Amino acid sequence: MPPIRILPDTVANQIAAGEVVERPASVVKELIENSLDAGARRIEVEFRRGGRSLIRVEDDGAGMSRDDALLCLERHATSKIRRAEDLGRIASFGFRGEALPSIASVSRFTLQTRTAETEHGTEIVVSAGRILEVKDCGMPVGTRVSVAHLFHPVPARRKFLRTDATESAHIIQTVRLHALAAPGVAFSLLGDGRTLFRSGAEATLEDRVRTIFGPTMENGLLPVRAREGDLALTGLVGKPGITRSTRHEIATFVNRRPVDSRTMTYAILESYQTLLPRGRFPVAFLFLELPPALVDVNVHPSKREVRFREEPLVRGFTIRSVLTALGAEMPRPVSAAPPPASAPAASGDRRPAPMPPAPPTPPASQSSAPQQILKQPPATRHRGPLPPPTGAVPSTDRRPPDPAGAGRASTPPEDPLGSGGWTLVGWLDDHLALLSTTGGLIVLDVRAARQRILFERIEAAYLEGGPVSQDLLIPVPLELDPIAAALLVDHLELFARTGFRIEPFGRNFFRIESVPDWLEPGDAADLIRDLVALARAGRLAAGRPGPAAEEIARRAAIRAGREEAPRDAPGLHRLMVALLHCRHPQTSPTGSLVYFQLSRAEIERRLHRGQSRGDKELD
Numbered sequence: 001m002p003p004i005r006i007l008p009d010t011v012a013n014q015i016a017a018g019e020v021v022e023r024p025a026s027v028v029k030e031l032i033e034n035s036l037d038a039g040a041r042r043i044e045v046e047f048r049r050g051g052r053s054l055i056r057v058e059d060d061g062a063g064m065s066r067d068d069a070l071l072c073l074e075r076h077a078t079s080k081i082r083r084a085e086d087l088g089r090i091a092s093f094g095f096r097g098e099a100l101p102s103i104a105s106v107s108r109f110t111l112q113t114r115t116a117e118t119e120h121g122t123e124i125v126v127s128a129g130r131i132l133e134v135k136d137c138g139m140p141v142g143t144r145v146s147v148a149h150l151f152h153p154v155p156a157r158r159k160f161l162r163t164d165a166t167e168s169a170h171i172i173q174t175v176r177l178h179a180l181a182a183p184g185v186a187f188s189l190l191g192d193g194r195t196l197f198r199s200g201a202e203a204t205l206e207d208r209v210r211t212i213f214g215p216t217m218e219n220g221l222l223p224v225r226a227r228e229g230d231l232a233l234t235g236l237v238g239k240p241g242i243t244r245s246t247r248h249e250i251a252t253f254v255n256r257r258p259v260d261s262r263t264m265t266y267a268i269l270e271s272y273q274t275l276l277p278r279g280r281f282p283v284a285f286l287f288l289e290l291p292p293a294l295v296d297v298n299v300h301p302s303k304r305e306v307r308f309r310e311e312p313l314v315r316g317f318t319i320r321s322v323l324t325a326l327g328a329e330m331p332r333p334v335s336a337a338p339p340p341a342s343a344p345a346a347s348g349d350r351r352p353a354p355m356p357p358a359p360p361t362p363p364a365s366q367s368s369a370p371q372q373i374l375k376q377p378p379a380t381r382h383r384g385p386l387p388p389p390t391g392a393v394p395s396t397d398r399r400p401p402d403p404a405g406a407g408r409a410s411t412p413p414e415d416p417l418g419s420g421g422w423t424l425v426g427w428l429d430d431h432l433a434l435l436s437t438t439g440g441l442i443v444l445d446v447r448a449a450r451q452r453i454l455f456e457r458i459e460a461a462y463l464e465g466g467p468v469s470q471d472l473l474i475p476v477p478l479e480l481d482p483i484a485a486a487l488l489v490d491h492l493e494l495f496a497r498t499g500f501r502i503e504p505f506g507r508n509f510f511r512i513e514s515v516p517d518w519l520e521p522g523d524a525a526d527l528i529r530d531l532v533a534l535a536r537a538g539r540l541a542a543g544r545p546g547p548a549a550e551e552i553a554r555r556a557a558i559r560a561g562r563e564e565a566p567r568d569a570p571g572l573h574r575l576m577v578a579l580l581h582c583r584h585p586q587t588s589p590t591g592s593l594v595y596f597q598l599s600r601a602e603i604e605r606r607l608h609r610g611q612s613r614g615d616k617e618l619d
């Protein structure tokens with residue numbers, strides 16, 4: 001074996017650069033973080049050709065003396081920690097003292113910096129880790145770092161760079177996240193000579209999001225504000241109708257630092273689980289604050305990964321907070337009384353979400369008739385106490401989807417179908433209805449609609465703590481295997497809270513004595529078996545009744561949603577009214593779309609496009 005040697009600094013730095021400087025965006029991240037650590041109030045970032053020809057970050061922070069400027073290019077030179085014990089309470093972004101020497105070792109690097117104590121600044125030029133020049137320069141207080149020809153000295157690294165467009169996108173994302181995280185700092189971003197954004201004077205996070213991400217999210221965001229013990233979560237989440245094809249607009253921050261937190265990201269995705277179509281992602285900008293001792297940021301030198309000391313705590317807290325924000329936005333689902341069909345337009349702010357665009361189609365026209373229905377005031381909610389145990393005879397006919405079967409009991413509400421609302425054109429198959437409105441065409445999945453309506457009804461019953469249940473005249477017997485029986489006993493209280501009364505009746509035998517009012521008694525035994533199977537799979541345990549109730553509601557809704565759909569116009573009308581009073585009418589509890597609209601504009605665009613193609617072919 002050859003003798004052991006200490007590597008020359010330049011080589012050591014280039015190796016470190018492999019870790020710290022993954023791509024141009026990592027350089028931008030390190031430089032911005034240094035500027036923030038230096039107390040900058042203004043940071044300007046410029047890049048050219050995806051950062052490979054130039055990255056410049058300029059700040060008005062404290063700057064460095066000449067000695068410090070020379071020192072900061074040495075490996076492990078940092079002003080931010082002195083001792084190993086300091087690692088436990090790092091408040092700054094940097095602390096390893098690796099970034100500047102690493103970057104300088106793989107580029108042509110120019111540092112210009114000046115403190116308030118001196119009249120001149122210092123300029124240091126470094127090429128591939130070798131200092132070429134140290135001189136005075138005129139400049140305002142602050143620091144300017146220019147990185148040119150990134151990775152030139154290490155051609156192998158250059159090969160791993162993606163296209164300029166991809167690298168630019170990474171840089172833009174990095175600057176956006178930092179700009180969002182530091183509201184007191186004015187950021188500007190220039191790419192290839194164009195100003196991409198300037199932020200700084202915004203009063204609210206929402207304004208800042210709009211400045212930084214563009215105005216596309218107007219009116220689409222809901223505030224999150226929650227606190228539990230040492231944890232606080234604030235920020236904005238997108239309404240369920242606002243979806244993206246990637247996770248790029250899910251931004252998580254921990255103690256004001258942009259981070260990749262799998263825990264938080266998954267918690268966010270889970271919160272939207274039943275609200276978004278498959279393959280679509282929500283928009284979220286969430287800031288978690290917690291004591292620094294509960295989070296480990298030192299996982300990887302360049303990645304933004306963090307680990308929490310108590311992952312389940314953070315996960316549960318995030319889910320609860322996001323769900324609260326989503327639930328607070330729209331009115332509670334209607335119950336009982338049928339909504340008057342032709343009431344005058346009422347207060348707009350109690351309306352459920354407007355008819356959302358399906359992901360592949362442009363936004364729905366403002367004048368679509370379902371929105372006229374939406375303007376009806378939601379029916380007042382009344383939910384009685386548990387009925388006295390009179391032993392109601394289980395009804396044999398199934399409940400219609402409108403709450404409490406009111407539409408069946410009273411005369412049907414005045415039908416808007418003839419009044420220029422929407423018209424049933426026909427059925428594409430036994431559960432897909434085609435409706436025409438003044439705004440265009442709507443394809444409605446009646447089965448998914450029923451699932452959504454039932455889901456919200458069941459969920460509401462649970463959340464309000466008073467599930468309406470019906471006592472059965474003839475209790476339903478249930479026999480389970482020993483493990484399932486034990487699990488059922490463990491969950492009896494949970495089931496009681498969702499409207500089931502189940503009495504143990506000898507070994508492995510039970511009697512279902514009451515069931516929730518939404519459930520057909522004949523289905524009770526099967527549903528309980530399904531739920532026990534879920535409990536066996538560990539999905540009802542966890543001591544968190546919320547998700548369990550949700551699971552029960554989802555199962556029950558899907559089960560009930562398999563029934564015959566109403567095929568007549570009045571039945572469909574009742575369904576539409578109930579649907580449009582749901583909090584999240586656009587998606588089923590399993591995440592599929594309930595309906596989408598093909599707007600008149602879209603239809604015309606397609607027709608015209610077809611025509612112009614045809615014209616060309618004729619020419």
Ligand code: ADP
Pocket residue numbers: 030034035038059061062063064072077078079080093094095096097098099100101142143
């Ligand atoms: P770290 O940030 O981990 O300390 P760096 O290599 O990024 O390591 O920076 C080394 C040191 O250089 C910092 O600790 C800081 O004292 C100084 N420094 C770097 N950038 C700036 C800046 N923009 N303004 C003032 N000081 C800076």
Ligand code: MG
Pocket residue numbers: 030033034093094095097099100
């Ligand atoms: Mg640093």
